[in-house]
Amino acid sequence: LQVTVPEPRVVALLFQPVLLRCHFQAGPAGPPPIVTWKYKSFCPAPAAGDTWGAPGDAPGDAPGAAPGACPDSARTVRIVATKQGDTVTLGDFYRGRAVTIRGGAELSLGPAAWGDSGLYVCTVTSTSDLQGNNEGTAQLLVLGET
Numbered sequence: 001l002q003v004t005v006p007e008p009r010v011v012a013l014l015f016q017p018v019l020l021r022c023h024f025q026a027g028p029a030g031p032p033p034i035v036t037w038k039y040k041s042f043c044p045a046p047a048a049g050d051t052w053g054a055p056g057d058a059p060g061d062a063p064g065a066a067p068g069a070c071p072d073s074a075r076t077v078r079i080v081a082t083k084q085g086d087t088v089t090l091g092d093f094y095r096g097r098a099v100t101i102r103g104g105a106e107l108s109l110g111p112a113a114w115g116d117s118g119l120y121v122c123t124v125t126s127t128s129d130l131q132g133n134n135e136g137t138a139q140l141l142v143l144g145e146t
Contacts, residue, residue, distance in 0.1 A: 001026050001033075001129040003105075005122060005136035012112045012142050020138045022105040022122030030128025035105040037080040040119040043070035080107065080120065112142045 003024045012018045026033055079091035083101040090099055098110025105122055123135040 001124060001126050001132040001134050003122060003124050003132075003134055003136045005138045007138065008136075009139045010141070012116075012140060014114065014142055014144050015111045018109040018112045018116070018140065018142075019102075020107040020109070020120050020122070020140065022107065022124075022136055022138070024105055024124040024134075026124070026126045027129035027131070030126065032085045033124045033126035033129075035083040035101055036123045036125070037082075037101065037107045038121045038123065039076070039078050039080050039116075040072065040121065041076040042118055044074060076118075112140075114142060116140060117142045 006021050078093050080094055081088055081090050081099060081101050088101050100108050102108050117140055120138045121135055
């Protein structure tokens with residue numbers, strides 16, 4: 001199994017549709033893989049004394065400049081959507097929005113909202129192919145219209 005995210009950084013305008021691409025190649029034929037998209041908010045600005053800031057971080061760096069610089073317990077983490085076969089299930093926070101997984105594993109967020117900026121992790125789970133890299137990450141930054 002090999003998962004790739006061809007555009008690891010995506011900038012979108014508020015209220016414009018967003019498509020986060022995730023591609024995968026699975027090994028031998030078997031049941032359809034399960035595709036899961038998870039949202040992780042950017043790291044909060046570290047408080048004085050916090051030690052999880054990335055080396056070289058400077059005041060004024062964009063939040064999330066070092067995506068793994070803080071533990072998940074310091075951010076908001078939620079399931080956006082899962083897909084198995086043709087069935088897509090949305091996480092509670094995304095119900096009622098134009099969110100879906102298209103094609104194999106592309107996440108369509110419909111109109112971008114302020115709270116959509118963050119890291120999106122595409123995970124593909126296949127019971128018939130346990131080798132390789134089964135996840136990729138895209139960073140989304142939503143900008144207000146000028």
